[in-house]
Structure formats: structure tokens, C-alpha cells
Amino acid sequence: MRRVVFNQKGGVGKSTITCNLAAVGAQRGLRTLVIDLDAQANSTRYLLGPQADAAAPGVAAFFEQSLKFTLREEGLEAFILASPYPGLDVMPASAELDELHAKLESRYKIYKLRKGLESLGERYDRVWIDTPPALNFYTRSALIAADGCLIPFDCDDFSRRALYALLEEVQDLRADHNPELEVQGIVVNQFQPRARLPGELVQALRDEGLPVLEPCLSASVKVRESHQQCKPLIHLDPGHKLALEYGALFAALPGEQPRRAGRRRAAKPRALE
Numbered sequence: 001m002r003r004v005v006f007n008q009k010g011g012v013g014k015s016t017i018t019c020n021l022a023a024v025g026a027q028r029g030l031r032t033l034v035i036d037l038d039a040q041a042n043s044t045r046y047l048l049g050p051q052a053d054a055a056a057p058g059v060a061a062f063f064e065q066s067l068k069f070t071l072r073e074e075g076l077e078a079f080i081l082a083s084p085y086p087g088l089d090v091m092p093a094s095a096e097l098d099e100l101h102a103k104l105e106s107r108y109k110i111y112k113l114r115k116g117l118e119s120l121g122e123r124y125d126r127v128w129i130d131t132p133p134a135l136n137f138y139t140r141s142a143l144i145a146a147d148g149c150l151i152p153f154d155c156d157d158f159s160r161r162a163l164y165a166l167l168e169e170v171q172d173l174r175a176d177h178n179p180e181l182e183v184q185g186i187v188v189n190q191f192q193p194r195a196r197l198p199g200e201l202v203q204a205l206r207d208e209g210l211p212v213l214e215p216c217l218s219a220s221v222k223v224r225e226s227h228q229q230c231k232p233l234i235h236l237d238p239g240h241k242l243a244l245e246y247g248a249l250f251a252a253l254p255g256e257q258p259r260r261a262g263r264r265r266a267a268k269p270r271a272l273e
Helices: 014-027 042-054 058-067 096-106 114-117 135-143 157-176 196-207 222-229 243-250
Strands: 003-006 032-038 088-091 124-129 146-156 184-189
Touching: 003 014, 003 135, 003 243, 014 032, 014 042, 014 088, 014 146, 014 184, 014 243, 032 058, 042 088, 042 243, 058 088, 058 096, 058 114, 088 196, 096 135, 096 243, 114 135, 135 157, 157 184, 157 196, 184 196
Parallel strands: 003 124, 003 146, 032 088, 032 124, 146 184
Antiparallel strands: none
16 A cells, blocks of 8 residues: 655645654554655655665665666665664655656656666565656656545635645646546644534534545644654654644545554665664
């Protein structure tokens, strides 16, 4: 199962949601890979901490090799690093992604990520793809490579209006490039249950038949602590309310069932030096 977390709006929690759901799956025994396609590299730093600065070559090098003549390209596995968390690996991002964007788009390398993931075979049970806040080459590559799409949603009217256009864009890409892609759910983030407006907006989405997932993720300062310490919540404070919500949200995703932790990975990627 490959999932992409996508929203063109920045600051909606894409990286936080990607890393925390991936960490839950890995902790439950699923061999898990996070691919960071955002040049800001938030997911990379969240999962690798201070080691993120030494995380070359990563995604940029994977794409860059397709722009050069070479007798033999390295497979996707050559650009994957082990995180500090058992069962959870990372394909790191870097600022070089911005420099490569125009070249990759002009050379139409839009299917390269999908082919790379297919080459991994059954090495990973779950692949999570974090995307930049734009419908650009990297986001389209992710949507073409994925089976499912999760859409983070902030509880405000601007986000609600943007959501409809976003769903149309996903549908267009599905029709043109990836008929297997499904919107698996809308993830409500930073939810404040005691405030009137967030509840009304979420209920309006449900009334329209949109796939709003349960539970909504609570607003919490614990997220900032999690970012600062570079630890997903299930590792930072597994008993915290938000950590439990992530666990419940993971279990609510299509195709997920509670699993026993401790499954070993098929192969060990190279570690950071």
C-alpha cells in the first residue's frame, strides 16, 4: 500500500501526519518507508533529527540520475536510509529538489517514482509520501505512484473552499494517469471540539458525503515538542491523547488492521555515517 499525503495549502500538517501515521504502522510491525518530496525536508528532519543534514543523496539524487547519461542507474533502494525507529526507513529530501524541478518537468520524468517503487517489490508493507504545498512535478509523481491519498484539512472556510478544487484535481489525475488512485479520507487536523465553527465545518463535509476520517486530530502543544525533539508522538509520549488519536486514525484507514509489533524487515538499508 502506497499513500500520499497531499494538500496545496501550506501549514496543514502534511509532514506531521505523514510521519506519525508511518511511525504507528512501523511500531505495529509493518515495514514502512517515508519518502519526502518537499524541498523543506520537514519529514526528513522529523524522523532523522540532527542526522538529517548528512542524509545525502536521497530523493534529489534519485531523480537527478535520470537527467544524465549512465549505463546503469541506481535503484530506489540505494537512496533509502534507516531511521532511529525499528521498521521505519526514510528517503530524505533536500533543497536540491527545487533546483531540479524545471529540468525534471521538461524531460517528463513523471513516472520515474512509480517505476522506482515497483522495483522494490515486497520490501515494504507501507510507503508514505510527503508532498510540497503545490500541485507540481513532485506532487504529481507521488499521486501517480500511490494507491491512496489522504488530504489534511484545517477547520476554516478557506480550507473548505479549496478542498473542492483539490478533489477535482485528484480526480483529473486519476482519470489521466492512475486509475487505481483513491481518496481514502480527509484528515481533520488541529481540531478544537469546544469551538463551534470547526464542528460545523466538519459536519458540513460529512453531510456532503465526503470521506472525513475519525477521529479528528486534536490541537495540542505536544506536537511542537514532538517536532523539537524529532520524535513521532508514539515514541515521545505513547499515552498522550494525540498519540492515541493517531493510533485510532491509522486503524481506521482502509486496509489497516491491528497488528502485533516486532515483524522484522526483509533487508537493512544503509545507516547514516
